[in-house]
Amino acid sequence: MNQFLQAISEAQTIVILGHIRPDGDCVGSCTGMYNYITDNYPEKQVDIYLGDFDDKFLFLRGADMISHAADTGKTYDLCLALDCASTDRFGEFGVYYETAKRKAAIDHHASNPGYGDICLVRPDASAACEAIYGILERDKISRYCAESLYLGIVHDTGVFKHSNTTKETMCVAGDLIELGANPQKTIDDTFYSKTFMQNQILGQALLNSHMELDGQCIVTCLRKDVFDHYHASSVDVDGVVDQIRVTRGIEVAVFYYEYEPNVYKFSLRSNVKVDVSKIALTHDGGGHIRAAGFSLAGEQAEIEAQVLAQIAQALKEA
Structure with missing residues (x-):
């Protein structure tokens, strides 16, 4: 024993x-x-x-x-x-x-x-x-x-x-x-299996997505007003980041959502080269080499730029 x-x-x-x-x-x-x-x-x-x-x-x-x-x-x-x-x-x-x-x-x-x-x-x-x-x-x-x-x-x-x-x-x-x-x-x-509402939220996330870093990174965000509109919670965004991760040519996928005013929960995924857990640890988050998460407070544009800069550096060092 x-x-x-x-x-x-x-x-x-x-x-x-x-x-x-x-x-x-x-x-x-x-x-x-x-x-x-x-x-x-x-x-x-x-x-x-x-x-x-x-x-x-x-x-x-x-x-x-x-x-x-x-x-x-x-x-x-x-x-x-x-x-x-x-x-x-x-x-x-x-x-x-x-x-x-x-x-x-x-x-x-x-x-x-x-x-x-x-x-x-x-x-x-x-x-x-x-x-x-x-x-x-x-x-x-x-x-x-x-x-x-x-x-x-x-x-x-x-x-x-x-x-x-x-x-x-x-x-x-x-x-x-x-x-x-x-x-x-x-x-x-x-x-x-997903609920109709979860599919609606996934659709919003896909429509909001954009490519960054010469096509190596895909990013999407959902603001709090979207959550409020659907009466959604954090469980309803399960799988969003994994869906965008399979976009052809992508190395890193970033999905984040606003769960309190100007407070965002980030989920990162990588395919081959980047250890996203290292990025998460700098923000008191955690996870694994290919999947990690953390929270950040601030203006959306500023914190997205901050995370993208970290990903760009990680891609450069990979």
Whole structure:
């Protein structure tokens, strides 16, 4: 039994946390671990705290048990921090990490400094879900746990087409299918399926896009008035940056949106040459070599020019 499973076996109350604005890998990691623990240790109290996420993930067992508001009166024997590169990315739920008697983290972000009493950081893993699979006992993984872990890998690899997809990734995915994950349902219903409103927003983003840096970079922005018009939230822009990334001839794709007046959330993607995580880190963001994000405050034209200058320098050095 490894040190993570030992910590789980010794704890009676466990809290599971992920990063702010949870994506598929984050939700999959948290529900996957939740199912593993509750399947094998039904006597333990296990709670998950995450911010709001897309309803398309609600088919995962345990997703409906996730709390979206903090109850500061609770404390836990063990905090499991999953798919979270740093402790400042827990958002309002960081109080549970701080007050837990023991802290453990499993992640795949290279920028993770290695926090917690027990920590596993695997930058070679395609997703936190792949790293989590590696520490679990295979014969104790249920169909429900497998579904969650498979979903996380699907989303962080872009359905196995991003450069973080490895032979091991495919072997793990195949194993999870053997354990009960449903590829067609997971991929069609959670990766490609979109609401009418999400398609409308994607259309606006595509119409607003423009080429920069001699055709090596594509940029698009959505202002707050567009969000207000559609009554949209951050979950409704999922996939926009990946859509513009496949524009022919592009090395870097930039999508950013205004979520508060003059405050913008940036998502960067690269294809071959640029490490966008280095750009994100200069703005207190994070991510991976080919996918990263951060927030910036200021006038739209000024901050776009600032980010483009950083991309231009990165292209020059590549």
